[in-house]
Amino acid sequence: MRFDAVFFDSGGTLYGRGGDGDPTPAQVEAGRVRRVEAALNGFDVEVAYDLLERRLRVCEEECKERLGAAYNFYRLMTVLCEDLELDLGPEEAACLADAYAGPRYASWLFPGTLDVIRRFSERGIYLGVIANTVWPGFCMDRAFAGVGLLPYFKTRVYSGDLGVAKPDARIFHLAEAISGLKGKRILFVGNNLKADIQGASGVGWATAFRKNGGRSGEGLADFEFEETTELPGIVLGDD
Numbered sequence: 101m102r103f104d105a106v107f108f109d110s111g112g113t114l115y116g117r118g119g120d121g122d123p124t125p126a127q128v129e130a131g132r133v134r135r136v137e138a139a140l141n142g143f144d145v146e147v148a149y150d151l152l153e154r155r156l157r158v159c160e161e162e163c164k165e166r167l168g169a170a171y172n173f174y175r176l177m178t179v180l181c182e183d184l185e186l187d188l189g190p191e192e193a194a195c196l197a198d199a200y201a202g203p204r205y206a207s208w209l210f211p212g213t214l215d216v217i218r219r220f221s222e223r224g225i226y227l228g229v230i231a232n233t234v235w236p237g238f239c240m241d242r243a244f245a246g247v248g249l250l251p252y253f254k255t256r257v258y259s260g261d262l263g264v265a266k267p268d269a270r271i272f273h274l275a276e277a278i279s280g281l282k283g284k285r286i287l288f289v290g291n292n293l294k295a296d297i298q299g300a301s302g303v304g305w306a307t308a309f310r311k312n313g314g315r316s317g318e319g320l321a322d323f324e325f326e327e328t329t330e331l332p333g334i335v336l337g338d339d
Contacts, residue, residue: 101223101225102306102335103225103285103286103287104225104285104286105226105227105228105279105281105284105285105286105287106220106225106226106227106288106335107228107229107286107287107300107305108227108229108288108289109231109232109288109291110229110231110233112292112312113289113296114209114213114229114249115204115208115209115210116208116209118205120205122205122208123203125204128202128204132202133153134149135199136156136199137152138199139199140152143192143195145186145188147186152184155184156176156180158183159176159179162179163176167263169263169264170262171234172234172236172258172261173201173234173235173236173260174193174236174239176197177196177197180196181193194238197236198239198242201235201236201243203243204246209247210328211327211328212329214247216329218252220335221252226254229244229255229256230266230271230272230275231256231258231259232266232295233258235260236260237260237261241256244256255279257271257274259271262274265295266292266296266299266300267295267296267298267302268299271299272299272300272302272303287307287322287334288307289310289331290309290310291309291310291312293318293320293321297317297320298320301320306323307321307322307323308323308324308325308331308334309323309324309325311324311325314326
């Protein structure tokens with residue numbers, strides 16, 4: 101094997117645009133206010149949809165500006181509850197964040213993803229995720245569980261939880277420290293040249309660039325691929 105460990109980016113690397121009759125990512129995002137409204141109703145709290153949508157938009161912009169890389173949906177929902185003067189605590193805010201995030205579907209995974217991840221795991225390769233995301237970690241973990249990937253990813257590092265985002269070297273070093281992989285052969289797989297490829301290269305990791313839509317890796321990555329099914333050849337080599 102060429103590598104002891106493989107870390108993945110999430111959206112655009114593991115997940116694509118969806119298919120197979122399930123709602124698309126855009127459709128799921130479009131329903132987020134309705135889901136929050138329904139969750140509030142479950143707590144016997146009624147907020148008019150128009151007001152909820154308007155205040156959410158304002159709170160989103162304010163939180164993004166104030167929190168930067170530390171912005172995530174849980175912190176957003178906490179601020180929203182304060183903004184609307186709702187008598188709800190962190191427990192309910194976490195439920196609202198999960199409703200706001202919504203589902204991710206297995207059909208959104210690039211073809212062959214689950215089989216390739218399972219194959220790597222069976223070969224003893226350490227697997228993890230480092231994602232720039234506004235989803236709280238508990239939402240990301242729930243989504244990975246839903247599509248069958250969670251058991252394989254031993255280390256999961258999410259920017260919104262930490263307030264540190266790729267390409268900052270600290271997020272890669274943290275993943276390395278948590279996983280105990282310092283000095284091991286690590287490959288990072290991503291689809292963003294700056295955040296993923298330059299970030300991981302900057303800490304000495306090897307990189308594989310997903311050429312979504314045939315984009316060029318501009319010679320920045322050690323490997324390039326278009327289909328997930330190409331990854332075993334990169335990771336396992338001739339082994």
